[in-house]
Amino acid sequence: MKKIAVLTSGGDSPGMNAASRAVTKLAAAKGTQVLGALEGYEGLIDGAFRELTHVSSDGAIVIDGEVDTAGNQGGTLIGSARSLRFREKEGRAKAFAQLQARGLEGLVVIGGNGSLTGAHAFATEFGVKVMGIPGSIDNDIGCTATALGVDTALNTIVEACDRISDTARAHRRAFVVEVMGRDCGYLAMASAIAMAADAVLIRERGKTEAQLVEDIAGVISTGYSRGKRRILIIKAEGITVPCTRLVKLTEERMRPELPTVEIRATVLGHVVRGGAPSYQDRAVAGRLGFSAVTALLEGATDEMVGWLPPTPGGLATADSSVLRFPLDRVLTETASLIDGSSPVTKRRLALMEKASGVLAL
Numbered sequence: 149m150k151k152i153a154v155l156t157s158g159g160d161s162p163g164m165n166a167a168s169r170a171v172t173k174l175a176a177a178k179g180t181q182v183l184g185a186l187e188g189y190e191g192l193i194d195g196a197f198r199e200l201t202h203v204s205s206d207g208a209i210v211i212d213g214e215v216d217t218a219g220n221q222g223g224t225l226i227g228s229a230r231s232l233r234f235r236e237k238e239g240r241a242k243a244f245a246q247l248q249a250r251g252l253e254g255l256v257v258i259g260g261n262g263s264l265t266g267a268h269a270f271a272t273e274f275g276v277k278v279m280g281i282p283g284s285i286d287n288d289i290g291c292t293a294t295a296l297g298v299d300t301a302l303n304t305i306v307e308a309c310d311r312i313s314d315t316a317r318a319h320r321r322a323f324v325v326e327v328m329g330r331d332c333g334y335l336a337m338a339s340a341i342a343m344a345a346d347a348v349l350i351r352e353r354g355k356t357e358a359q360l361v362e363d364i365a366g367v368i369s370t371g372y373s374r375g376k377r378r379i380l381i382i383k384a385e386g387i388t389v390p391c392t393r394l395v396k397l398t399e400e401r402m403r404p405e406l407p408t409v410e411i412r413a414t415v416l417g418h419v420v421r422g423g424a425p426s427y428q429d430r431a432v433a434g435r436l437g438f439s440a441v442t443a444l445l446e447g448a449t450d451e452m453v454g455w456l457p458p459t460p461g462g463l464a465t466a467d468s469s470v471l472r473f474p475l476d477r478v479l480t481e482t483a484s485l486i487d488g489s490s491p492v493t494k495r496r497l498a499l500m501e502k503a504s505g506v507l508a509l
């Protein structure tokens with residue numbers, strides 16, 4: 149392939165830049181030029197590209213200095229968007245025409261569920277050679293143990309909760325801290341264990357508002373009765389009852405028994421999505437980017453490269469920690485992760501059930 153495109157799509161995640169850098173470097177090393185589509189699929193449809201490589205005076209293909217620098221930064225240099233137009237076949241046809249007009253022979257898509265769904269449609273409808281790289285802080289993508297951004301997001305949550313714990317202990321307060329993750333409770337579960345939080349509230353358990361209030365009240369009274377100064381409850385974004393409402397209802401429920409109870413709500417929100425990528429996100433990005441371009445140049449299409457997937461199968465790559473999976477399998481497994489039927493989700497929940505009695509101690 150003489151020329152390929154790369155794009156980042158959906159919610160940005162730390163490590164997307166590192167993956168774009170790896171894709172560009174490997175392609176350049178193989179003599180392939182790279183264009184970055186700006187704002188994800190939107191740039192593909194509108195023909196808005198940035199040259200990520202150029203040809204030097206001695207004829208070598210070299211990487212844009214900014215792509216190199218951005219590899220160590222959060223966000224995404226080439227921009228991202230959730231493209232409504234690309235969900236329609238008409239939008240995808242426009243994007244295909246743009247690829248053809250520029251002689252672009254392959255595409256690397258870095259993103260989450262929606263982005264990989266678009267990549268699959270593009271590959272099957274138009275025969276475009278497409279490779280996906282999982283990028284989303286939510287960790288809700290099938291066929292991969294982690295997606296780019298998850299590790300950095302967890303480090304950010306842990307740091308924020310350390311700070312909250314300091315002030316909580318000073319005032320002997322309880323905190324309900326909401327973390328992102330859309331419908332997936334992974335960030336909440338993983339950070340709750342790392343923080344030795346008192347409880348974790350996740351959508352996957354299917355509790356009602358009243359049950360959640362009882363659970364929060366229960367861990368607070370147990371914690372205080374044992375002399376704890378900090379009660380930390382991590383709530384996943386997937387639980388749609390707002391933090392402030394849960395706090396208000398729990399305070400009302402507890403006041404008769406504990407008139408001085410003080411609970412605070414903190415929503416970490418987009419703070420969790422920004423920041424320089426951790427070592428792990430950079431390393432995984434580099435290795436996924438390498439394998440994605442290698443596979444693309446070998447003619448692979450309609451696949452995603454996954455990091456140490458827990459499920460057997462897949463075509464081996466030169467990197468033993470990276471496996472290639474057909475996108476339709478990735479999308480099926482992603483759906484089952486979210487609806488709870490996946491063995492991975494069941495394993496996570498079973499582990500949390502076992503941990504919940506210990507967390508509250």
Ligand code: F6P
Nearest residue numbers: 159284285286328329330385421
């Ligand atoms: O998918 C990543 C994510 O950060 C989710 O955790 C969150 O629900 C959503 O994106 C927020 O999207 P937006 O930035 O469009 O508000």
